[in-house]
């Protein structure tokens with residue numbers, strides 16, 4: 001790509017916002033021209049308004065940018081906005097910007113359930129991007145809103161897609177162990193979570209039980225036909241920094257062997273149009289055969305944090321197959337996922 005497309009990061013100082021800065025550093029398609037935050041940070045240099053938490057250094061270009069408001073006046077000519085806003089703010093800010101011609105690639109849950117809004121994992125349902133023309137027509141927008149799913153649904157849905165294509169998925173029982181960065185910064189007080197497991201994450205179980213049914217659903221030009229799959233989820237917060245782990249037991253319509261399941265997961269490639277973009281996961285799924293993997297500390301950076309890692313595939317006494325799936329929540333489950341979605345928008349000529 002010859003010219004870099006001007007983009008903004010909304011909510012740039014938070015847990016997901018920082019990942020955006022890191023992943024957009026030297027991105028082949030995009031140039032960051034604006035960083036936004038709340039009223040308490042606007043006017044500060046990014047390096048003064050952000051408590052940087054990533055191992056890699058804050059890029060100098062970002063540190064010296066001044067934080068701006070999240071309306072169009074603060075976007076400095078950006079045509080794509082990567083949103084890491086809380087849902088309470090995204091509710092109003094995102095549609096306002098989309099109506100003004102900006103393409104929003106959002107992490108917020110605000111519009112995921114809307115019938116004309118793609119809930120997108122390109123390696124699963126790249127064809128759902130076909131909702132954008134419908135959305136523009138319905139809402140008379142020049143811009144658009146695309147969403148990525150809740151970070152716990154992400155890895156689980158990638159694995160389920162491979163299994164659904166090959167064997168048909170009927171129902172799933174899933175238990176999550178979710179990282180602290182998933183609660184944003186500063187997140188949960190240390191004395192609440194060290195030496196502890198918190199067996200409740202507000203609204204999360206409902207998201208994990210519904211979002212995969214949209215992503216695994218069939219696209220038709222008037223909307224998505226939800227997949228007839230039943231999911232029961234327990235979601236837990238654990239004292240891990242990054243990387244959400246899900247233990248899943250799955251009933252399949254056909255009854256494959258463990259070896260068949262391993263083979264199908266390891267060879268899954270996803271739709272052709274999602275395979276050669278800068279953020280395409282390589283591989284899409286890594287199957288680990290060790291008895292004690294995947295582990296967040298060891299496996300979350302697989303494929304630069306974009307690969308879904310599956311292990312402990314074995315027979316299940318109540319369902320057919322059970323396994324453990326790991327996905328990096330702020331990379332594949334958030335910032336990296338949004339950037340992948342934007343790359344798909346561009347490659348499909350929808351900007």
Ligand SMILES: NC(=O)c1ccc[n+]([C@@H]2O[C@H](COP(=O)([O-])OP(=O)(O)OC[C@H]3O[C@@H](n4cnc5c(N)ncnc54)[C@H](OP(=O)(O)O)[C@@H]3O)[C@@H](O)[C@H]2O)c1
Pocket residue numbers: 010011012013014015016017036037038039040041042049070083084085086087089107108109149150151181182183184185186329330333334
């Ligand atoms: N963390 C994850 O793994 C993850 C995964 C998937 C989706 N998400 C979603 O992504 C979004 C961001 O999550 P996060 O974990 O990064 O949260 P966070 O750490 O709490 O960061 C929130 C960001 O939004 C900014 N902000 C707050 N109110 C604002 C306003 N009125 N106008 C403009 N900016 C405002 C904050 O700026 P200040 O610094 O000025 O307060 C901060 O930059 C949420 O919707 C979350 O549900 C998170």
